[in-house]
Amino acid sequence: MPPPPADATRRYVADAVVTMNGDARILRPGAIEVDGDRLTWVGSPDDAVPAAGTDVVAVGGLLMPGLVNAHGHSAMTLLRGAGDGLPLDRWLADVIWPREARLTAEDVYWGMLLGSAELLRSGVTTTCEQYFHPRAVAQAAVESGIRCVLTPGIFDLPGGGAPVTWQDCLDEAAQLHADVHGRQGRLSIGLGPHSTYAVPDEGLAAVAKVATELDALVHIHVAETRSEDDAVRLRLGCSAPELLARLGVLDCRVLAAHSVWLSDGDLDLFGEFDVAVAHCPQSNCKLGSGVASVPSMLERGLRVGLGTDGPASNDNLDLWEEMRLAPLLARGIARDPGALGTADALGLATRLGADALRVEAGSLEAGRLADFIRLDVDDAAFVPGVSAEDILAHLVWAASSRHVTDVWVGGRQIVRDRACTTVDDAGVRREVSTRARRLAGV
Ligand SMILES: [Zn+2]
Incomplete structure (x- = not known):
C-alpha cells in the first residue's frame, strides 16, 4: 500500500x-x-x-x-541501583552527588537517551525532567522523539568536580529557554530549583523572579522527607511550602514533586496557589521517605500526576508500577478500598498528569x-x-x-x-554501562 x-x-x-x-x-x-x-x-x-x-x-x-511521567531524572540510568538502602540525605550526599559531580554533558546525553527509550517502550509519551547539562538532556529527548518538559536542575552542587552554583544553573536555564522554548513542538523549558535544602533562599527568590518573567513552570522537590520538614521548621519556624510562599515561588506555576510531609495547612496552601503535585510512590517507599496523601490532594482539587523519579531510586522507568502502587498505598493506609478509585489511578497517569504539566495530552x-x-x-x-x-x-x-x-x-x-525506532538500544546500553563504570570509579 x-x-x-x-x-x-x-x-x-x-x-x-x-x-x-x-x-x-x-x-x-x-x-x-x-x-x-x-x-x-x-x-x-x-x-x-x-x-x-x-x-x-x-x-x-x-x-x-500515552502515559505522563510528571517527575523524572531519567539520565540517572547512569546511576541505577547506586546507594541502595540509604536514606535520602545520605544517599544524595555520600553516593549520588559525588558521582554527579563527575558527569560530563556527553554522559548525560547517553543516560537520557537510554532513559527516553525505556520510557517510550513502556508507553510514556511525556516526561518532565530535572537534571544537569540540560542541553544534553534536550538533545537526547528530541532525538528519541519523546515529549519533554525540561526543567534544568538549579542548585549548588557539592562534590569533587568543577564548582557549580545556583546562579550558573539559573543563567544556563534562562538561556536555554530563550534559545529553544516554543520552537520545537515536543520540547518545552521550565526551571528546576532542586529543593529548599539544596538552593539558598536568595536563589529560590531569584528563580521565582525569572520564572514570573518567562511564565515558566517551576519544578521543585518539596517536603520529600521528614528531616527536610524538620530542618526548615528549625531554621525558620515554618514549613517548606510556607517558605516557598514567602519567597514568591508559589506565585509562579509550580509543580511540587513528592509532597510527602505536608500538613493540612500546607495542602490548603497548595490549593490556594494551584500548586500541582508529582506523586512518586515507588521512590518514596524505596528511600523510606513516607507516603504522600493523594486522596487529600484530590479532595482539594489539586492537579496530581505520577512520577517515576530517577532510576537510581526506583529503579526502573515503568510508570505502570506507579499507577498500581498509588491506589494500593492509598487504600492500604486508609483501610478503605474506596480511598483512590481505579479510574482515578488511570487518570493520575494520563489526563491529570498532563494537566499538572499543562500539556494538552493525556x-x-x-x-x-x-x-x-x-x-x-x-x-x-x-x-x-x-x-x-x-x-x-x-x-x-x-x-x-x-x-x-x-x-x-x-x-x-x-x-x-x-x-x-529512534534509538539503537543495544549500542546505547553498552555506552551507558562503560560510562557508569567510570562514574563509579571502577
Ligand atoms: Zn526527584
Whole structure:
C-alpha cells in the first residue's frame, strides 16, 4: 500500500479505545483520527465520516492516551541501583552527588537517551525532567522523539568536580529557554530549583523572579522527607511550602514533586496557589521517605500526576508500577478500598498528569495532542473484560508495560512492535554501562 499524502488524515481503528476524557468513555470498537500532531475526531468506527483522503489503519488491540511521567531524572540510568538502602540525605550526599559531580554533558546525553527509550517502550509519551547539562538532556529527548518538559536542575552542587552554583544553573536555564522554548513542538523549558535544602533562599527568590518573567513552570522537590520538614521548621519556624510562599515561588506555576510531609495547612496552601503535585510512590517507599496523601490532594482539587523519579531510586522507568502502587498505598493506609478509585489511578497517569504539566495530552479527544499507545489485549490480563469497568480494572490491576506494543507522539509512531525506532538500544546500553563504570570509579 503506498504511503498516504503527508497532509492526509489518518484513522486508527482498534478493538477498544479508552479515551480518559472527562467521562472516561470507552469505545468497543473505537476509532481515532489524527491530522498532523493533533487528534481531530474520536468515536465509534460506524460513526466515522468516510472522508476521501483518509488513510484507515486497522490496529486491533486497545488504544489509550500515552502515559505522563510528571517527575523524572531519567539520565540517572547512569546511576541505577547506586546507594541502595540509604536514606535520602545520605544517599544524595555520600553516593549520588559525588558521582554527579563527575558527569560530563556527553554522559548525560547517553543516560537520557537510554532513559527516553525505556520510557517510550513502556508507553510514556511525556516526561518532565530535572537534571544537569540540560542541553544534553534536550538533545537526547528530541532525538528519541519523546515529549519533554525540561526543567534544568538549579542548585549548588557539592562534590569533587568543577564548582557549580545556583546562579550558573539559573543563567544556563534562562538561556536555554530563550534559545529553544516554543520552537520545537515536543520540547518545552521550565526551571528546576532542586529543593529548599539544596538552593539558598536568595536563589529560590531569584528563580521565582525569572520564572514570573518567562511564565515558566517551576519544578521543585518539596517536603520529600521528614528531616527536610524538620530542618526548615528549625531554621525558620515554618514549613517548606510556607517558605516557598514567602519567597514568591508559589506565585509562579509550580509543580511540587513528592509532597510527602505536608500538613493540612500546607495542602490548603497548595490549593490556594494551584500548586500541582508529582506523586512518586515507588521512590518514596524505596528511600523510606513516607507516603504522600493523594486522596487529600484530590479532595482539594489539586492537579496530581505520577512520577517515576530517577532510576537510581526506583529503579526502573515503568510508570505502570506507579499507577498500581498509588491506589494500593492509598487504600492500604486508609483501610478503605474506596480511598483512590481505579479510574482515578488511570487518570493520575494520563489526563491529570498532563494537566499538572499543562500539556494538552493525556486524553483522547479532538483538539488534544496525538500522543497515544496501543496495547496487546490478546492476553489473560484482559480476560474476561465483560464490561467497560472491567477494562479499566484490567488496565490498572492486571496489565503492565509488557502489553504496550506501539507508541505515537504527536502523531508520529516512535515504538513499533515493542521496539523503539529512534534509538539503537543495544549500542546505547553498552555506552551507558562503560560510562557508569567510570562514574563509579571502577
Ligand atoms: Zn526527584
